[in-house]
Amino acid sequence: MIAPLSSFEIEALTLSLRVASAALLGVIVPAAALGWVLARKRFAGKWLVEAMINLPLVLPPVVVGLVLLTVFGARGPVGRALEAMFGVTLAFHWTGAAVAAAVMALPLVVRPLRLAFEAIDPHLEQAAATLGAPPWQVFVRVSLPLAMPGLVSGALLGFARAFGEFGATITFAGAISGETQTLPVAIYIALQRAGGEGAAFRLAILSIVISVVALFVTEAINRRLLERRR
Amino acid sequence: MIAPLSSFEIEALTLSLRVASAALLGVIVPAAALGWVLARKRFAGKWLVEAMINLPLVLPPVVVGLVLLTVFGARGPVGRALEAMFGVTLAFHWTGAAVAAAVMALPLVVRPLRLAFEAIDPHLEQAAATLGAPPWQVFVRVSLPLAMPGLVSGALLGFARAFGEFGATITFAGAISGETQTLPVAIYIALQRAGGEGAAFRLAILSIVISVVALFVTEAINRRLLERRR
């Protein structure tokens, strides 16, 4: 059990880290914007935006993968455009796994951010305005820093979900060893083999270790943020 | 597409609603307690508690289902005890689907609650104490109402996840029609059939409708909560 990692395991691990990090990076800025808009604005299609964001949570991941395939696949409208314009292919590519993970993670990143923005005392933003800060600066210098705990929470949930995602990934990106075979996919595959329990167990432990590390990091950041305000 | 629902579809839908509601009900009180403890207390095993709560997010759902099967199954230690003492069987029973959904939803319910508790001005709790309220009363009359937006957010995420859960459910509770074949499980099985896309599509639409309803309800509650404070 404490045997060194096989090259296959290392491959799955680094791929998973890459996929989850890319997903989180890609998702965090739009999520912050969405969280802010949902917390502060009222507009006609708000419920639709909310519904779109949360769909990946309600639908089985396999269905999300199918939708992605229909839209971003080689014959899908967006997929075709991406291919033609940038020569980018998502399906069977680690970037595709990252897109799937990002979509699945999005609702989990947006919610805590929205909650954090809603909790901000609007008086503080008013104070910033009377000091001359235009709205964008108020957002960057006051709202966003005050929403930091939400950002951290959202990032943790999002990273964890991206790291653990499996249903949408296999459907959209396949299970190609070294390219799209993330840790969870590898675990699933091992479990489908009679006698694959040992391998699955080792991979699961790897997942757990990563998640514990991510937790530690977030806890440390969180504690700092809270202490600053006390 | 607008044909009336078949009895099979109605069965899957009501079962899913029952499972998700039971999961949410079962999870909400422990989640509030955990959220509060994690927000307010420092103790030795805190990281372990955090790690346990978040594991279902990081591990592939199938693994979570297997763990549940090992522990709560008819041959598992807890499963055997439950059976012997209370005559309760979880595995392959709708209650088992609810347990699986609850476990998967837990991290999503705890986080926003924790965030909301952390955002409460401790001065308000101090004020309640000087008015004679013992800690439990402070929690019920001040902390919890102030954390309401977090509770609502957590409940929404948790319900959605519970409603959409599939990997852990099919592994722990099986896919027994009318007993454990929830909407997502039915979608999965429909997709396994050659030519099952149409059926899967109808079921997916059903899922989406439910999630939109859930969103509307939460939005309405949320707006009320926020307006009260303005």
Place this chain on the structure above:
Amino acid sequence: MSGLDFRVRARRDDFELDVQVQAASSTLAIVGRSGAGKTTLLQALAGLAPRAEVRLAVDGRAVVDTATRLDPPAHARGVGYVFQDGRLFPHLSVGANVAFGARYAAAPMSTAEALALVDLAGFEDRRPRSLSGGEARRAALARALLPRPRLLLLDEPFTGLDDERRARLTGNLQRLRDETGVPLILVSHDARDVEQLTDHVVELRDGRVV
């Protein structure tokens, strides 16, 4: 044996408070410059400063003595506190704020009674956010008065009020004090309030009595 007798030692990072007061009177004023430690002192007395060393006797009865483990938590001290910064509960109406302590008190006032004392009759259904600065401060005062605490700590309860209303409030408080004999400790910068409500003045500077 009437009077207030306390010794408080507390730290807030760099700031150190060490205060001993023995007063025959049970109404006491604390004065002192901004940052002298007045709020820190009240918090320790109310049980809100976890690591403070506190000994407190009111009218001869020991209420707190952290050295002997007589250290009731804030909610069990029967010490009322009007905070310098209001702290109304944002999720409750003004009426519910004021009535908050009723169920823990032996003989609370009615909400209407408490609101009348601070000139806020009819404000029951208002939201805290809709109050003006002075109204909020008065509501906080009513909230602290309602449970009839056995010791009342007032941290600048009358700031931001016009002279006329200020006089009315101190008058009301004076009457309450005379009727019920509730001991009180008042932090204020206004000589008139201090004179009218208290018999003994303690000045703090840099955390010590001068």
Place this chain on the structure above:
Amino acid sequence: MSGLDFRVRARRDDFELDVQVQAASSTLAIVGRSGAGKTTLLQALAGLAPRAEVRLAVDGRAVVDTATRLDPPAHARGVGYVFQDGRLFPHLSVGANVAFGARYAAAPMSTAEALALVDLAGFEDRRPRSLSGGEARRAALARALLPRPRLLLLDEPFTGLDDERRARLTGNLQRLRDETGVPLILVSHDARDVEQLTDHVVELRDGRVV
């Protein structure tokens, strides 16, 4: 042509404000009982009351006239505001709070300069939460002074301060006013401050000038 000239109409649910002032002086005091509408007036002038009707001219120059669409948002009005309730940014140090407006101002003071004006030299690295009530209020005053606004609104900036410090602060503010000629509107209940800092007094009652 020096002076303050404004007309403000604003509603807050049941409360209605309708105030017209023409003062030859550019330093003005607003007095009035708690709840008279003083804060509501300042908020409308600062651009923080979305649906208010406001006309404001400072020294003959029109700053706001909502009727003609001259309605710059709060950040573009150049109107500084010391809020009745502090509102320091909890995530920034005292120094960063005070320096917040520097980058939007044409000729801001240095942080040290602003802190010195309110007797808080050396407080740069402190966290807002660690300040006493009076210290926080002074820091908020320094923060509003630093960008040298073209109009300064002060909502009870000196409450809770001892007489000595109060005198020092009003003195500093008086000097600043005399040197820079910054127009200011002061809400206060203290006759001394009002007299020392302003030339014209307006009394509000129930949202109207009396």
Place this chain on the structure above:
Amino acid sequence: AERPPLTVFAAASLSDALGEIGRAWEDETGQAVRFSFAASGSVARQIEAGAPADAVVLADRPWMDRLSDAGRIERDSRIDLLRNRLVVIARADAPDMGDPLSALAEGQGRVAIGDPDSVPAGAYAREWLQGRGLWETLQPRLATATDVRAVRTFVQRGEAPLGIVYRSDAEGTPDLRVLLEPPAAEQPDIVYPAALTPKGAAAARPFLEYLRGPRAGQIFRAHGFEPVAAP
């Protein structure tokens, strides 16, 4: 007296055929049958963990061997129920190619197959490709999936021009067509085993017999399976 319902755990690819057979059985006997479908590996683990099944049908032998070794099935009840065949599929609008695999080996694009280590159909596809001497060439161009459903989807959506699945998986999908069915000599020995669990040893025996009967055989065949004749 009404007999209590039977519970059958089966590989997901059988859901259509078994569903139909179940209804036929109910019509004939009045006894209800409930199914629970999942991937073969999952079904086998569920049986190990004490699932309340009366009978099991899996898509490959090793898992059934394991259940047998563990004593979770009635050994004497085990039968080979069905056979299946590999086919090469493409989209319905794909042009004919003489030998699609050779054409592919020279051209470009991917071949979708099940993951050979975990999906039985994938393992058989590898076996067949190795026999044809194409495995080495095609390996970098494989689109591996974790179940047959995904293989089908990849072909349907045009992600991979070709896929290798069981004939039963190609049946009933109008947007796919079979380009090639390798000759019997090249076909691997694909078998679906079935067995009774100790719980169902008595009660479910007639149903297992029924699965081997003419009515069931007809339905299985309609879905692309080949019933194995009773010995």
